[in-house]
Amino acid sequence: MxxxxxxxxxxxxxxxxQGVFFRKYTEEQGRKLGLVGWVKNTAHGTVTGQVQGPKEKVEIMKNWLxxxxxxxxxxxxxxxxxxxxxSSLEFQSFTTKY
Structure with missing residues (x-):
């Protein structure tokens, strides 16, 4: 599309x-906004990922993060x-990677 x-x-x-349900809430927030992408923990204690969608929704997600x-x-x-x-979304949904 x-x-x-x-x-x-x-x-x-x-x-x-990490260990505070950050990934779960990030996934829920992304889906609530109709965004796609992913989230995962890193080996050095941060959470990383990618988010895609309409620019105004991505801005809302950035502010949330x-x-x-x-x-x-x-x-x-x-x-x-x-x-x-x-030009198009690269993911089908918002997921947690392990």
């Missing part, structure tokens, strides 16, 4: 974000990279 205004962004969230997260998490900072416009 090609659409104007689709974008993709990679993210990495630093802080107390930066400030909300899961109820028990503590977000020190969120780093976003490789933000770009895309």
């Amino acid at each position: 090609a659409s104007a205004g689709l974008c993709s962004v990679d993210y990495e969230v630093h802080g107390e974000v 930066r400030t909300v997260g899961s109820p028990m998490s503590r977000i020190d900072r969120a780093v976003f990279s490789n933000e770009q416009e895309i």
Whole structure:
């Protein structure tokens, strides 16, 4: 489905974000916004992933990753990279990778 205004962004969230259901909440939030992508824990204690969808929804998700997260998490900072416009979505849904 090609659409104007689709974008993709990679993210990495630093802080107390593992063992606090951060991935579960991220997946739920992404699906609630109608976004696609993935989330996973890294070996160095952060959570990383990619999100794709309409630019305005991606901006909402970025703000959520930066400030909300899961109820028990503590977000020190969120780093976003490789933000770009895309012509179509590369994923079917929002998933947790292991």
